[in-house]
Amino acid sequence: MATDIKDIAHAVEAAAVLKPLPAPPRLLALGEPTHGVDAPLLLRNELFRQLVEQEGHRTIAIESDCLMGLVVDDYVTSGTGTLDEVMERGFSHGFGASAANRELVRWMRDFNEGRPASERIRFAGADGPLEITGPASPRQALTSLHGYLAAHVDAGLFPCTGETLDRLLGPDDRWTHPDAMMDPARSVGRSAEAGELRLHADDLVALLDTQTPHLIKATSREAWDRARLYGRTAVGLLRYHYWMADTSPGRMTRLVGLRDQMMADNLLAVIERGPALVHAHNGHLQRPKSSMRMGGLPVEWWSAGALVSARLGEEYAFLAMALGTMRHQGVDAPPPDTVEGLLYALPEDRYVVDAAQLATALGDRRPAPRVSPWFGYASLDPAHLADIDGIVFVRDAPRSAPHGT
Structure with a gap:
């Protein structure tokens, strides 16, 4: 058994990752089973560099706010701002504090220095603005979508003025009440103003679409692409706020599904530039339904990866990541009868295994699910092996040091 698995375990390199796939994917998804440690991110950085230098990849997308990600993209493509500013303003979920993310941004900027626009690599946030x-x-x-259109489209075609949007939006803190996630009554999403804004957002996106030939010629495809991002984010946020105010039993299922729908739409837009790597939690990238418990109740939804895979077929590939230990969180060596335990028995610190070959090597043996003692680590589900293209294994994930050390 161990010999068979050892024979199919390879170094995590672009060639080894892509070789078992039926064709080079338009979107290569690299999952991670937890957030907040740099070991998986450092591996991601190395793989992305190889994909850029050897396979022609030009974009990396990560599980971070898509609008904040524009700050990072502007820096890596044109040097706008400073690295410190970008790490502070360009990431959500605290990801800007990661030394590995800082190194990624620094390398991307260095790579792009002196290159023509057509050869520059790009950064994208895949997530919605959903802290x-x-x-x-x-x-x-x-307002960004409205401003772009106002500068290039006849005012007589507009559904509303900027002043109308400002009046309907009101103070931003009415949209961001911290209790609204658990108390629908705190949400502004079903107010009369929010309803009007949903109609205006829909009409503004339709105006953007109907004026596409003119707008691309008058500005650039890059500016038009950014306006599309503003449009789908505005529509997605207003839809999300609407369901925040819902009181039905399906509220949380609807919300988590809408989040992944926004992620999927962003990823489908990213690959219009060419092949891309996306890095996010395994649960956002897997093909089977995702699930978790919220408020003691089970919630199931289709992930961004499942949605994109349904659209792209074999042009989507998913590598699930598993860790051996996170000892600072009480996650010690995995039991030997789990998938992680079988991989942990191998001597290397990290490698990639073709999932189909692993299933063959296992034969009739069915690994047990690993039970994590820490809620923040999501173990690999052995029932999902048939829906995974490869497993990237990292033996140990120690506590990450601050980026300045």
């Missing part, structure tokens, strides 16, 4: 405590105000997305 853990709730969604952002739709102000930035709506």
Whole structure:
């Protein structure tokens, strides 16, 4: 058994990752089973560099706010701002504090220095502006879309003025009440003003679409792409706020599904530039339904990866990541009868295993699910092996040091 698995375990390199796939994917998804440690991110950085240098990849997308990600993209493509500013303003969920993310941004900027625009690599946030405590105000997305259109489209075609949007939006803190995630009554999402804004957002996106030939010629495809991002984010945020105010039993299922729908739409837009790597939690990238418990109740939804895979077929590939230990969180060596335990028995610190070959090597043996003692580590589900293209294994994930050390 161990010999068979050892024979199919390879170094995590672009060639080894892509070789078992039926064709080079348009979107290569690299999952991670937890957040907040740099070991998986350092591996991601190395793989992305190889994909850029050897396979022609030009974009990396990570599980971070898509609007904040524009700050990072502007820096890596044109040097706008400073690295410190970008790490502070360009990431959500605290990801800007990661030394590995800082190194990624620094390398991307260095790579792009002196290159023509057509050869520069790009950064994208895949997530919506949805912090853990709730969604952002739709102000930035709506007003940015309106401003772009106002500069290039006849005013007589507009559904509303900028002043009307500002009046309907009101103070931003009415959209971001920290209690709204658990108390629908705190949400502004079903107010009369929010309802009007949803109609205006829909009409503004339709105006953007109907004026596409003119707008691309008058500005650039890059500016038009950014306006599309503003448009789908505005519509998605307003839809999310609407369901924040819902009181039905399906509220949380609807919300987590809408978040992944926004992620999927962002990823489908990213690959219009060419092949891309996306890095996010395994639960956002897997093909089977995702699940978790919220408020003691089970919640199931289709992930961004499942949605994109349904659209792309074999042009989507998913590598699930598993860790051996996170001892600073009480996650010690995995039991030997789990998938992680079988991989942990191998001598290397990290490697990739083709999931189909692993299933063959296992034969009739069915690994047990690993039970994590820490809620923040999501173990690999052995029932999902048939829906995974490969497993990237990292033996140990120690506590990450601050980026300045």
